Amino acid sequence: NAGVTQTPKFRILKIGQSMTLQCTQDMNHNYMYWYRQDPGMGLKLIYYSVGAGITDKGEVPNGYNVSRSTTEDFPLRLELAAPSQTSVYFCASSHHLTSSYNEQFFGPGTRLTVL
């Protein structure tokens, strides 16, 4: 049981380039999330998904796109990278029950630098 895996671990992009951050979970979780974490600023939600084919915006969606074609995978696409997107990106998943708390399991993160 690998949990939540993310690739790549590190990436340097030039301004204007595009890339996809990969996220896979093997826990059969229905909910998945993408966060970014800037130094000293906590976690900000970019996009989330409540199941395959269903996605919704979080607090900071501009400049990003997502898709969820399977339960396991939730890739995050950066189009036209900008220096403001330099951050650490975390993917998370949870088995959401409406009657219970929502423990989110996090991946190890992707460190992205845009120069």
Add this chain to the structure above:
Amino acid sequence: QKEVEQDPGPLSVPEGAIVSLNCTYSNSAFQYFMWYRQYSRKGPELLMYTYSSGNKEDGRFTAQVDKSSKYISLFIRDSQPSDSATYLCAPGSTLGRLYFGRGTQLTVWP
């Protein structure tokens, strides 16, 4: 007003000290109150959760919630160098989202 306010510190204490970490929140709909721990260059991991006002204890850790004042606390007794990490409070509801505080960076020195 932000959903969750948390002092980012940093906080530096000697080994054996009692540590108090705090958050305030604004949304009365929050029902669950989580504390995540994040070691340097790692993803956050759930440390504790509680869903009612009062205290919940787990070993050296105690989570406390006061819903009337919208105040969340985490106490660490007999702190150890291995407790050095960033601690993030994260209240949420049964709708699924968690709202993370900025995190408090804690260093426990031997």
